[in-house]
Amino acid sequence: MFGYVRPRIDVLAAEEMDAYRAAYCGLCRALGKQYGFRARFLVNYDMTFLYLLRSGVRVRAEAASCWCPARGCGRKVCTLDPDGYETVTACTVILCVEKLRDNLRDEGFLRSLPYRFLRLLYRRAYKKAARRLPAFAALTTEQLERLRTLEAAQSPSIDATADAFARIVAGCVADLEDPALRRPMEQVLYQTGRFLYLADALDDLREDCKHEAYNPLRFRFAPNQGELSEQELDYLTQLTDSSVNLAGAALALLPLQTCDRLLENTVYLGFPAVFAAVRAHKFRAKAGLAGIGRRSAKDGNTPKGETE
Amino acid sequence: MDEARKNAFRVLKLPETATQEEIRAAYEKLEERYSEVHYLGSPLWDMAAEKRELIQAAYKELTEEAQSVQTQAPQTEKAEPECSDSVSRRLRALLNRNELDEAQALLEQQENRENDPELLYLRGMLAWKRGWLDEATQFVDAALRLAPQNQEYRTGRERLTGGLPPSARLKQQIKDRQTRRACAACFAECLCEGICEAICDGC
Structure with a gap:
């Protein structure tokens, strides 16, 4: 989970912002209900996007005021859609635990200790999620194995x-039966995944060059001290723009009933804004986030913290 | 009103009372939205083509003027360049039909033609259809280095990374929203003025 998939909330209408917040808090609540309190810490923007995409083709689920642990005694409006969240929560748990496993393999014994502890913490949740979505759990393991093979071969x-x-x-x-829904959604998510991978690779490039860790951009472009030339960065921007356009075109084929603007905002404005911030080395710096996923501090409308 | 007409209004996302101008505007908007240009290199080109056919049929149903609009059939078979040999002709046909695995298998058999610009270009097109844009760009660039004057390769290269920036498509949406905000502001202003007028004669 990287936290790269977020809308440009400075241009979101108030009701769209409310719907986004309710979906985010609803995911947090559903994780807690289905996988226990600790699973609430896995909530993130990326999977909120997945929920909005999957539920966008249905009539909007009702929202209600729910207890928010991040606020202590406070309450927040959240979407109540247990059936809609079922697959999303299972995907969230599987992806997060696989990410932990991946980090664990990359680190030495001492540095991997926190990951080992966290993996232990989410072991039961993972088993439950994998029972719910066995095909997705198998696909994740298989593709991560493929990724590791490519990394070991230092693929450019x-x-x-x-x-x-x-x-x-x-x-x-992949669990959706109707191809008229599944095919466009798969394409939106495929291009989102491509975008995520490229954005993350660029974000990590300096560190990876410093530690001589694998990064496909290192072998594709041979950067100078972790920096790509302007021409190479422009080319990468073209690649991500192409993914954005293909994801947007796929989105247009979905019979969206709700959240269409929110989804379009995330794809057409959120993705390029995030990539521009990554390109300028401002994505990690909180100060550079205004207008990407958060409103500026003076708005006082920052959504509650997410897992990144 | 018959069922076909009602359905046509639904396809164009219009109320049944829409005027001819509104029908034309909606048709043009949807034609642009599902234009072939946006689905080049996308595995969903067939779904977009179906959508375009639906929109054109609906427009034809609702307007007499549209009778003259020619229905654009999805381009499945494209004209092939004269220089194509039998392998490249087969490859082009496979790519046009989106039979990508068969095209890949045929390309793998052509080991002795690694420096053939035609095959390099087709390798690029295959990668593009799979969504592997970086690889596609590298192959088409290699083809262009060997045959810099080839117009087809040049056009293909421009198509790969020459699309509109993502924000351009959404600009209209933002403009719409700003217009609506302005309308809401006008409404609030009118309401305030009305209340003011009623209470204190517009002081």
């Missing part, structure tokens, strides 16, 4: 590595 192909990750993300809607 950004397409091949991004494809492995994108297939995992697209697998989040």
Whole structure:
């Protein structure tokens, strides 16, 4: 989970912002109800997008005021849609635990200790989620294995590595039976996965060059001290713009009843804004986030903290 | 009103009272939205083509003027360049039919033609259809290095990364929203003025 999938909330209408918040808090609540309190910490923007995409083709679920642990005694409006959230929560748990496993493999014994502890903490939740979505759990394991093979071979192909990750993300809607819904959603998520992988690769490039860790951009472009030239960055921007356009075109084929603007905002404005921030090395710096996923501090409308 | 007409209004997302101008505007908007240009290199081109056919049929149903609009059939078979040999002709046919695995298998058999610009270009097109844009760009660039004057390769290269920036498509949406906000502001202003007028004669 990277937290790269977020709308440009500075141009969101108030009711769309409310719907986004309610979906986010609803996911947090559903994780707690289905996988126990600790699973609430896995809530993130990326999976909120998945919920909005899956539920956008249905009539909007009702929302109610719910207890919010991040606020202590406070309450927040959240979407009540247990059936709609069922697959999304299972995907969230599987992806987060697989991410922990991946981090665990990349680190030495001492540095991997926190990941080992967290994996232990979410073991039961993972088993439950994998029982609910066995095909998705198998696909994730298989594609991560493929990714590791490519990494071990130090593959310079950004397409091949991004494809492995994108297939995992697209697998989040493989359970849908109607091809008129499944095919466009798979394409939206495939391109989202491709975008995520490229954005994350660029974000980590400096660190990876410093530690001589695998990064497809290192082998594709041979950067100078972790920096790509302007021409290479422009080319990468073209690649991500293409993914954005293809995801947007796929979105247009969905019979969206709700959240269409919110989803379009995330794809057409959120993705390029995030990539521009990553390109300018401002994504990690909180100060640079205004207008990407949060309103500026003076608005006082920042959504509650997310897992990144 | 018959069922076909009602259905046509539904397809164009219009109320049944829409005027001819509104029908035309909606038709043009939807034609642009599902234009072939947006689905180049997308596995969903067939769904977009179906959608375009639906929209054109609905427009034809609702307007007499549209009788003259020619229904654009999805381009499944494209004209092939004269220089194509039998392998490249087969490859082009497979790519046009979106039979990508068969095209990949045929390309893998052509080991002795690694520096053939035609095959490099087709490898690029295959990668593009799979959504592997970086690989596609590299193959088409290689083809262009070997045959820089080839117009088809040049056009293909422009198509790969020459699309509109994502924000351009959404600009209209933001403009719409700003217009609506302005309308809401006008409404509030009118309401305030009305109340003011009623209470204190517009002081």
